[in-house]
Amino acid sequence: MKNNKHPALPGFMAGLEPLSRRGFLRATALTGAAFTAGCAHLMGRRDAPQAIQYRSLQPDEAEVLTRLTEVLLPTQSMGLPSSTQVVPTVQNIDAMAARMPDQTRDLLGLGIWVFDRRPMVSFKFSRFTSLSDDKALAYVNAMQDGPFFERGLMTTLKALVTLNYWRDERTWPGLEYSGPVSELWGIRRLGNAPLPRA
Amino acid sequence: MAFVTVARDGVPVTQARDVALDATLGKNFTLKTDVVVVGSGAAGALVAYEMAKAGRDVLVLEAGRYYPSAQFTEHLGDTMTKIYQDQVGQVNTTADVIFVGGACVGGSTVIGGCVMQQPSDAVFDGWAKRHELPQLSAENIKPYFDKVGEQLHVHTNEAHEINACAHKVIQGCEKMKFSWKPAQRNVKQCALTGHCLAGCPSDRKMSSLVTHLPWAAAYGARVFSDTEVVRVLTRNGRANGVEARITDPDSGAHVADMRVDADIVVLAAGAIQTPLIMQRSQLKDTSGQIGRNMTVQPFTQVLGKFPEPLYGFRGALVGVYVDEFTETDGYMILSGLAEPESLLAQGDMRAGKAHLEFMKDYKYYAGVNAFSVDSGRGYVQWDGDPYNGDKTIHWNPNHEEFENIKRSAALAARIFFSGGAEKVFLPTFQSLEADSVFNLDAQLDKVDYGLKGMYTFRANSFSPHGTCRMGADPYQYVVGPNGETHGTAGLFVADASLIPEPLVAPPQWTVQALAQYVSDRINQRADSLFLS
Numbered sequence: 001m002k003n004n005k006h007p008a009l010p011g012f013m014a015g016l017e018p019l020s021r022r023g024f025l026r027a028t029a030l031t032g033a034a035f036t037a038g039c040a041h042l043m044g045r046r047d048a049p050q051a052i053q054y055r056s057l058q059p060d061e062a063e064v065l066t067r068l069t070e071v072l073l074p075t076q077s078m079g080l081p082s083s084t085q086v087v088p089t090v091q092n093i094d095a096m097a098a099r100m101p102d103q104t105r106d107l108l109g110l111g112i113w114v115f116d117r118r119p120m121v122s123f124k125f126s127r128f129t130s131l132s133d134d135k136a137l138a139y140v141n142a143m144q145d146g147p148f149f150e151r152g153l154m155t156t157l158k159a160l161v162t163l164n165y166w167r168d169e170r171t172w173p174g175l176e177y178s179g180p181v182s183e184l185w186g187i188r189r190l191g192n193a194p195l196p197r198a
Numbered sequence: 199m200a201f202v203t204v205a206r207d208g209v210p211v212t213q214a215r216d217v218a219l220d221a222t223l224g225k226n227f228t229l230k231t232d233v234v235v236v237g238s239g240a241a242g243a244l245v246a247y248e249m250a251k252a253g254r255d256v257l258v259l260e261a262g263r264y265y266p267s268a269q270f271t272e273h274l275g276d277t278m279t280k281i282y283q284d285q286v287g288q289v290n291t292t293a294d295v296i297f298v299g300g301a302c303v304g305g306s307t308v309i310g311g312c313v314m315q316q317p318s319d320a321v322f323d324g325w326a327k328r329h330e331l332p333q334l335s336a337e338n339i340k341p342y343f344d345k346v347g348e349q350l351h352v353h354t355n356e357a358h359e360i361n362a363c364a365h366k367v368i369q370g371c372e373k374m375k376f377s378w379k380p381a382q383r384n385v386k387q388c389a390l391t392g393h394c395l396a397g398c399p400s401d402r403k404m405s406s407l408v409t410h411l412p413w414a415a416a417y418g419a420r421v422f423s424d425t426e427v428v429r430v431l432t433r434n435g436r437a438n439g440v441e442a443r444i445t446d447p448d449s450g451a452h453v454a455d456m457r458v459d460a461d462i463v464v465l466a467a468g469a470i471q472t473p474l475i476m477q478r479s480q481l482k483d484t485s486g487q488i489g490r491n492m493t494v495q496p497f498t499q500v501l502g503k504f505p506e507p508l509y510g511f512r513g514a515l516v517g518v519y520v521d522e523f524t525e526t527d528g529y530m531i532l533s534g535l536a537e538p539e540s541l542l543a544q545g546d547m548r549a550g551k552a553h554l555e556f557m558k559d560y561k562y563y564a565g566v567n568a569f570s571v572d573s574g575r576g577y578v579q580w581d582g583d584p585y586n587g588d589k590t591i592h593w594n595p596n597h598e599e600f601e602n603i604k605r606s607a608a609l610a611a612r613i614f615f616s617g618g619a620e621k622v623f624l625p626t627f628q629s630l631e632a633d634s635v636f637n638l639d640a641q642l643d644k645v646d647y648g649l650k651g652m653y654t655f656r657a658n659s660f661s662p663h664g665t666c667r668m669g670a671d672p673y674q675y676v677v678g679p680n681g682e683t684h685g686t687a688g689l690f691v692a693d694a695s696l697i698p699e700p701l702v703a704p705p706q707w708t709v710q711a712l713a714q715y716v717s718d719r720i721n722q723r724a725d726s727l728f729l730s
Contacts (some may be wrong), residue, residue, distance in 0.1 A: 071550060078554045099279075101450075140549045144629055148653035151627040152294065155656075158549065159542050166538050166557065167275035175560040177511065177538055180272035182399050187389045189268070190401040191207045192412040196349045 056097040057090070061109060064116045065090050067129045069161050071136045080174045083165050092164035108160075111153055118143070118150070204416045209407065211264040211303055214424035214446045214453045226455045231257040231420075232728055233720075234440055234460040236427045236475065239305020240706050241693040241713035242466030243406035243414065244346075248717035249464075250417035254728065257458060258411075258419060259440070261426035261467070262301035263447040265308075267407055270399035274537040277396040282309065288470070290576075290591045292650065294627070295496065296543075296658045297591060299468060303423050304407030306468070307706070310660070311394050311516045311534060312383040312403055314352045314707040316343050318525065321701065329698045330670035331679055334715070342711035342718075350404040352707065355380035355517060359388055363510030363564040364517025364533040366502065370617030376522040381532060383516065384706075394515040395536050423447075425456065428584045429479040430463055430689060437463040437689035443585075461728045462688045462720065465666075466713065469694040470578050470591065473665040476676075478584040482685035484672050491664045492576030493700040494593050496657040497569040498607050498625035499544045501535075502614030507561040510535040520566075520613065528571025528702045529606040531613070535565035545656055546629040556623075564619070568610040570602040574664050574700045594650040595657075603655050604642055611638050627653045661705045666695035680723075681716030688727065692716040 054062055069090060073083035083089050097105055116128045123131065123139055131139055143154035165171060172179050181187075217223055233249045235242045238260040250256045265281050278286050281302035288297040300306040319336035326335040346352075360368070360380060371378040384404040394403060401408045411421065424447050431439040439460045444453040465472045473489035481488075520531035538560055541547065548556050576593030595603060611622040615635040622638070624630040626645050632638040645654050668691075669675030672684035677696055683689045692713040694705050701708065720727060 072553055074550055075554065077551065078558065080554065080558075096279075137550045141629070144546055144549070144627075148627075148648060151653045155546065155627055155653075158547055158553075162542050162547055162553065162557075163275065163539060166542070167273075172538065175538055175557060176507075176509070177560060180393070181391050182272060182389065182393075185389070185391075187391070187400045189207070189399065190386065190408075192204050192209075192401070192408045193351075193386070193404060195202065195204055195413055195416065 052091065054091070054094045056100075056105065057094045058109070060116075061112045062090055062094070063129055064112050065093055065161065067136065068140075068157060069165070071133065071140060072158060072161050073165055078174075081168070081170045087165050087168045087170060089161060089165045092167070093160060096160075096164065111156065115143070115153060115157055202416050204412050207268060208266045209264070209303060209411045209421060210415050211421045211423050213264055214444050217444050218446070218453045223454060228457040228459060229257060230459045231255045232461050233257070233464060234259065234458045234462075235464045235466055236440065237261075237305060237465070237467035237471070237693065238303050238411060238421060239300065239406055239466065239468060239693070240307050240709050242464070243304065243307075243410035244710055244713040245464050245466055245692050245717050246414040246419045246421075247410040247417070248714070248721065250414045250419040252721050252724070256414060256419035257460070258414070258421045259425045259427055259442055259458070260303050260305075260421065260423045261471070262303065262305070262423065264303040264423040265397070267397060267399055267401050270397040272391065272393040272396050272399060274393075274396045274539045277309065278539075281397070288591070290593050292594055292652045294653050294657070295494070295593060297470060297662060298658055298660050299470070303421065304405050304411060306660070307403075307405035308397050308407050309395055310405075310706065311532075312385050313516050313519075313532060313704045314347070314350070314382045314384050315519070315703045316382075316707055317701060317703040321703075325698055329668065329675070331668065331698070333679055334712075339711055339715065342714040343707060346707060346710040346714055350384040350409060350710075351386040352382055352384050354382050355514060358390070359383070359514040360517040361390075361392075361510060361513025362508040363513075363535045366504060366508065366510070366564040366617040366619070367518050367520065367531070367533040367566060367613060368617075370613035370615070371520055371522070373616040374613065376520055376613065378518050378520045378522070381516045381519045383514070385514075388514055390513045392511050392513055392515055393537070395540070422456075424453070427467070427475055430465075430475065430481065430686070431457070432479070432481070432686060435482065436687040439463065462690060464690045464692055464716075464720075465695075466691070466693045469662040469665045470589075472691060472693055472695045473578055474580045474589055476666065476683075477580040478587070481683070481689070483676065484685055485674055485676050487667060487674070487676050489579055489665050490577045491574045491667050492578060492593065492662050493574040493664045493697070494572050494576050494659045495569055495661045495663075495701075496572060496595065496599070496603055496659055497567045498603060498655050498657055499540070500566050500568055500607050500610040500614070500625055501541070501544055501623040502564045502611070502617070502619035503559055503562050503621040503623070504564060504617075504619055505562070508564055509561050510564045511537065511560070523606075523609065524702055527605070528602070528700075529609060530569040530702065530704070531606065531610050532567050532569070533564070534567055535563055543656065543658070545623050545625045546627060548629060564614065564617075566610045566613070568606040568625075570599070570606040571700055571702055572599045572602070576662070578665060594652060596651075597647060600647050600651045600654065603657060604645065607655065608638060608642055611635075625656050627656060661694070663694035663697040663701060663705055663709075664699065666691050667698040668696040669698050680719040681712075690716055690720060
């Protein structure tokens with residue numbers, strides 16, 4: 001049985017839901033994005049990283065997510081495993097996207113597209129992927145402090161990227177987090193509880 | 199007298215792959231049983247055990263997958279993908295409140311924080327009076343709580359179960375002269391790993407997976423996973439079975455359709471799924487209340503950063519409980535800091551270096567979950583046909599509920615500042631933090647109610663209830679005082695849906711006491727309910 005015509009997004013992707021469930025938001029986003037896309041085209045764009053083959057992500061989606069990963073997780077400055085060279089953050093997102101129901105996957109694509117092309121005067125209507133490091137970070141922070149729709153979308157994309165970085169065990173020593181311990185500590189399994197007394 | 203032996207480990211479960219490989223079943227088959235129980239969580243497992251022990255033929259149908267505890271990894275990210283409802287994606291219609299629940303054999307008991315709390319006597323005496331449920335007065339329901347408490351090793355946390363995170367809450371409370379208590383939990387010989395939310399691999403959490411389900415199986419109950427009940431079948435106004443669909447949990451492939459013929463049907467799929475099944479079944483409903491009156495118990499996670507390393511993620515997940523405001527304001531504040539992945543659901547996780555600094559301070563954090571009361575205005579709805587329709591969960595805070603969420607978070611922040619926190623991260627979609635108690639209110643005032651309170655506080659719900667509320671009047675309540683629905687004979691409800699009004703307590707213990715009560719009522723009426 002299909003229990004939801006709109007397949008539920010994972011919680012961390014919840015901010016994409018308004019894209020599907022609120023027609024007026026979709027229209028607003030698409031209109032704004034189309035306008036900005038034109039501006040962005042005129043302003044030029046970076047080439048997408050093409051070396052990695054993705055199962056689900058399209059090259060332009062991978063480009064946006066890779067850039068967002070670089071902006072959100074500048075790990076080289078903090079002595080953490082690289083978010084692009086060591087931890088396969090975007091590949092992890094790709095694996096997750098490959099498991100999504102079609103409609104959820106479509107929504108993710110729409111969210112990434114809108115995020116990259118969201119019109120903002122203060123950024124001269126540039127696409128996110130064409131912004132410098134400082135400007136790109138400022139863009140992310142501006143989205144987070146924006147109206148509810150922008151907050152939701154930004155929270156979703158941040159969670160998608162950061163979750164797929166921090167879930168990698170190689171990142172945990174940097175947090176002094178030990179991860180799974182039962183085996184390490186030799187904790188014995190108790191098995192099923194015995195039947196209660198009559 | 200025959201000996202009854204509980205398996206040492208695991209539960210015998212028929213999974214989608216077993217059905218797919220069994221040529222004798224085919225794509226469409228029918229089973230017969232005395233009792234079909236829908237859902238294998240806190241309530242369903244208990245009912246299955248009680249029915250099987252009484253000699254009934256019992257079939258348990260669980261929509262989620264079977265994930266045996268021997269395979270638990272203590273890795274929260276992986277667990278969320280496998281056995282959390284909709285991969286932690288069950289949300290309200292505006293997608294800013296997450297309804298967290300387990301979708302597996304054992305239900306939410308597998309991934310819960312083990313908190314067991316008995317509401318005050320006034321709650322049940324109130325039910326007796328307001329909803330004409332004298333059978334559930336404080337005096338009458340107490341034996342059911344006692345029985346469940348004994349079966350599940352409910353105990354008050356001892357000193358070694360109060361970790362550094364909880365100690366900060368205690369320090370804050372004592373400075374502010376707030377009452378606090380060690381939490382009560384259903385754990386046997388807790389190994390203090392802190393991985394409750396990823397399931398307990400050493401079987402110390404007394405979830406249904408290691409208690410009522412294997413006990414039910416020992417008495418002959420059969421359990422099917424990957425089996426979602428589409429609707430309840432009726433004949434002449436009486437429930438006589440269910441129709442279900444079996445789906446492979448990995449590929450999503452439709453494996454088979456199942457029909458179950460049963461003398462009685464017990465719905466125990468939780469406060470969201472149970473009313474949806476009833477709505478899909480188009481059952482008689484004189485009350486018009488199926489799916490309505492949903493209490494959400496919204497909670498936010500407040501983080502305090504302390505000057506010294508706490509490693510607050512080590513030890514028992516939930517140590518203490520602030521009960522100062524429970525009776526007066528309906529706030530519950532429970533200590534707890536889970537895996538790093540949980541920080542990403544706390545509030546705004548920042549960006550760039552600020553994000554990395556936020557995460558690298560993990561060992562300095564203490565956390566609490568601040569629950570507030572809501573008024574039971576939420577509802578769940580099934581639209582469309584039973585197979586291709588759509589579930590929606592409707593709840594956004596009204597102004598009063600929004601203020602309650604804000605106040606409970608503010609109290610939690612104050613407790614942390616009194617306990618020595620140098621900073622508190624606020625549970626908001628906006629990026630907000632307070633570096634002293636003196637700018638806390640100013641920061642919180644930046645959170646504006648806006649449009650329906652959307653995308654303001656990052657609220658979650660772990661304990662929705664009340665969607666098939668229980669009471670005597672068939673024009674106001676879905677379920678009667680014995681647990682049988684007013685509209686359909688032979689159809690019982692035994693889960694959190696029954697709770698007739700907003701409850702200010704983690705509901706698991708209450709739910710299991712109610713399931714015990716409903717089981718007893720069914721067994722008392724066995725002569726008239728069972729053809730066999």
